[in-house]
Amino acid sequence: MKYKVYCLLFLCVVSTAGSADQVSIQFAEFNKQVGSWNVSVTLKHKDGGWDHYANAWQVVDGDNKILAKRVLHHPHVKEQPFTRSLYSVKIPDNTKLVFIEATDSVHGLSADRLRIDLSRPSGKRYKINR
Secondary structure, three states: OHHHHHHHHHHHHHHHHHHHOOOEEEEEEEEEEOOEEEEEEEEEOOOOEOOEOEEEEEEEEOOOOEEEEEEOOOOOOOOOOEEEEEEEEOOOOOOOEEEEEEEEOOOEEOOOOEEEEOOOOEEOOEEEEO
16 A cells, blocks of 8 residues: 555656646737737746756647747746737637746657637737737
């Protein structure tokens, strides 16, 4: 029985350790323009240099179609959290729900996925300006 408890404890530590260094989406802001959106996203990640850093974020619709992607070309070791923007993002007018996803160079797609309801002026970790 003692062996099972140790194994279970080990598995819990290993499974949480893998997600501990993934990108965290802190906040997103959507600003409506004529025919498009400007989107700013704040990320937090334990960038360790070129071997492990937050390398992109993207806007995805409800069907998991990527509407826009912001590639991050270098680590932000001393700038945490950090905000980067995309301009002229095309989101179809009938779209009410999108998601922000982020990736890093080691883990790929983060488990943290931010749900954005475009019909509301704000929500948990986001703001919409029309």
